[in-house]
Amino acid sequence: MASRRGKTAVELRFSASEDAFELWLDGKLLLRHANSCPAVVIARGNPSVEMYRGNFRIEDAPRESVRPDSFSLDGDGAVLLSDGIEVVRLSLAGSALQVDALDPSFDRIHLHFHAEAGEVVWGGGEQMSYLALNGRRFPMWTSEPGVGRDKSTELTRIMDAEGMAGGDYWNTNYPQPTFLSSRWLAVHCAETCYSVLDFTDANTHRVEVWSSSARFEFFGADGPKALVGLLSDRFGRQPALPDWAISGAIVGLKSGASSFDRLEKFIDAGSAVSGLWCEDWAGIRQTSFGRRLFWDWHLGERSEERFPGLEGRIVDLARRGIKFLAYVNPYLAEDGDLFADAAAGGHFCLKLDSDEPHLVDFGEFDCGVLDFTREETRSWFAERIIGREMLDRGIAGWMADFGEYLPTDLRLADGSDPMEAHNLYPVLWAQVNAQAVASRSKTGDAVFFMRAGFSGVQAHCPLLWAGDQCVDFTRHDGIGTVITAALSAGLLGNAYSHSDCGGYTSLHGNVRSEELLRRWCELAAFAPVMRSHEGNRPDDNLQYDSSPGLLDCFARWSRVHAYLAPYVRELCGEASRSGLPLQRPLFLEYPDDPKLFAVQDQYLYGSDLLVAPVIEEGADRRDVVLPGEGPWRHCWSGEDFAPGTHSVAAPIGAPPVFYRPEARHAPLFAGLAGVLSQ
Known part of the structure; x- marks a missing residue:
């Protein structure tokens, strides 16, 4: 099978002996199946799924496990048998392997790939704790990553007790069931259901798929850069970032109209400013978690009260070469103005037992979940909200937040199983944003950034951000995790990543230090986009305009970031051509x-x-x-x-x-x- 961009043809083939067969990719062994040691095992699942505010507890007690004890090869396929009964079929199609349990009630597939001594693996989406995945197990399920993400810490224990919110090393907003190997090959599971990449056994790379069928795609190259290019070809490539996004800092402020006055202090201090990001543009509400946004994405009474004359302010900033950025997510507050319109249009996911919208508790307020499996809903949100309320008003970029919260106990318009739609939802969310941008001919100019993702988000989302790190130096949830996030995601074709400069999550007395703010500036200056954030509790934390010293720190590093724009522009061109990330292991x-x-x-x-x-x-x-x-x-x-x-x-x-x-x-x-x- 000839691959794209003129790369060498890929040969995927079986070879067999009397009691075993092997699968090879261009001379590299992928798996070995023997009657005494099968590469495929199937079972019937017995799952338990619990969600609370985007945090999931997923368990399984599989039963009736079947280990094939014989096989027969048939052209480009193999049939595996147990006690003389055909139980699994393997079929080759180009550079892919299709695995099917012949009895669909067997909805767990465990596939064991070959591993060699010393072989290192990477991937798994945007991983926060570990770049090399060896020795650990990584469930593939988009979710809140957790607060603390380290079961040995007091903060994580507190958050677990408050609602399963502590997280662990493998929790991530953006999982992807793809791994790369130091043999310069890659394996991708093309399913959206719950799956697990398991590298706890040095002798095998195990993939567990919660389905009765699974498709695996294989990629091989002569080195890692070519391999990353192949994956970028497969999953999609982002447009080059616009000049405005890379030639100055985006200052994040959320104090309503006073944000404009505060921005002038950054400029007066000598900051290179390309944008003002006000995530509170549509209004706020106060909760025990902190000051939250009012999830009703339009300019109305609440926004006018917080930002009088916002449209004129956006025009004034544009005249000075400064973009205005906002915020949006795929949920609508039940007490907001847009909720009734969305409900009347059939745009919400529904309850299992009625045609009422399924509501999700997002922390002291309930929201409807937009059903993006429905084309009409994707178009409605792209036009009615992002198009008319944001792009048409001069908003040049935004945080496209969330996407991980699709519950598994609701009904979807396309009739799909929520267990299979859950991981797909961030990709649909990215598609909605990209559709809106394209509708205004703004692709490559307007920039939205996301934390949630899954396989294929690369084709729609122009920029990742690393999510909601704690405001500290902790190993699994602090400043260092944004490096791991950028490097791991970059290997799967996500060329551009950045973080909340200063961190985000401040809970249970964990607040920013001046040292943390200064160190985060040093890191953020050497990312394609430099953007500050005031965090979830801005009043409790230091900000970059809290003191002349911090303001000067931000200004100096923003100038460094802007100074590097010619180099970053060249890297953007390279990313467009080859898919190589800007930040590289x-x-x-x-x-x-x-x-x-x-x-x-x-x-x-x-x-x-x-x-x-x-x-x-x-x-x-x-x-x-x-x-x-x-x-x-x-x-x-x-x-x-x-x-x-x-x-x-x-x-x-x-x-x-x-x-x-x-x-x-x-x-x-x-x-x-x-x-x-x-």
């Missing part, structure tokens, strides 16, 4: 060094800049791995370092950043120190 450029395979606390920005943010509280030095051959030049001192691991000084205001002296953009990088000192 070291092994992507240096695949022959296995020591780099698990490095997740530093990254290459393109191929020529190396960024090693400080993500440990109180640290003023850190170890930095400099890969490859030839020297790396320290951006702030000009000192050259040989390849290898070095302990590098990292005081606040000077995180370790290096560049290759022979790089085409070396003169640009050499000017970074001067920009920072201005």
Whole structure:
């Protein structure tokens, strides 16, 4: 089968002996099935699914497990038998393998892929805790990632007790059942149901699928960059980010009309500002979690009270080259103005036992869930809300939030099983936003950013953000997780990622420190988009305009971010052509060094800049791995370092950043120190 973009043909084939057969991809072994050790096991599931405010508890007690004990090959397929009865069929189609339980009541498929000694695997979507997945199990189910995400911490224990909200290392807004291997092959499960990538056994890569049939797609290349390009071909490619998004910081403020006055302080301090993001544009409500938005996405009485004359303000900002950004999500508050219109149009998911909208508790207020399995609903939301209320009023970008909350106990217009639609929902949500942007001929100009995703979101969402990190340095939910998120998602064709500069979640006395705000600026400057956030409890936390020192910090790093725009523009072009992410794990450029395979606390920005943010509280030095051959030049001192691991000084205001002296953009990088000192 010839792959896209002229790459080498892919050969997927079976080979057999008397009591075993193997599946090969271009000379690389994918799986080995033996009568004594079957590669496929099926069972009947017995699931339990519980959801509370986007947090899920999913358990299973499968029964009647069947392990095939014989097989027969038939052309491009195989039939597996148990006690003489045909139980599973394997069929080849191009570069894909179709696995079917012949009795559809067997709705659990466990497939065991070949693993070699020392083989490293990555992928799984946007993973927050681990870049290399070896030794762990990763359920594929979009959800809230949790607060704390570490069962050994007091914060996680408190949040678990308050509503299953603590999370674990594998919880993510954006899972994807795709993994890449250091043998430079990739395996993708093309189903949307609940599944698990299990790498706890060093001898096999196990995939568990909650279905009676599953399709697996395979990709092979001669190195990781070509492999990432193939995956980007498969899942879709984002348009290049517009100049405005990469040439200055987006300042996030949510204090109503006073946000405009506060923005002037950022500008007066010398900040390079490309946008003002006011997520409270449609009004607010107060809850015990903090100040929440009023989920009724239009300019009405609440928005006019909070932002008098907003449309005129947007025009005034545009004249100064500053974009206005807003917020939207796929739910409508029951007490909002748009709820009745949506209900009358049949746009909500329905209760199981009536034609009433299924309501979800989002934390002291209930909302209807838009049924995006219905084409009319996708078009209604894209036109009525995003088109008329946002784009037509001059809004140039927005956070397209949530997407993970589709319950499993409701009815969908297309009749699909919510267990299969749940993971698909973020992709449909992205499609709605992209449809609205395209309807106004704004693709590549207007930018929305999402945290939720699943396989195929790449084709619709132009920019990821890493979700709601805690305002701290903790290992599994703090500042460092945004690096892992960008690197893991980037391997699956998501070229652009960024984070809430300053963090988001502040609960149970966990508040921002000045050190955290400064360190997050240092990290955010070296991402394609730099955007601040005031967090869920802005009144309890430091903000970048809380003191002259913090304001100056933000201004200096925003200028660094803007200064790098020519380089970032070139990287955007490369991403458009090849699918390569802007923030890259070291092994992507240096695949022959296995020591780099698990490095997740530093990254290459393109191929020529190396960024090693400080993500440990109180640290003023850190170890930095400099890969490859030839020297790396320290951006702030000009000192050259040989390849290898070095302990590098990292005081606040000077995180370790290096560049290759022979790089085409070396003169640009050499000017970074001067920009920072201005």
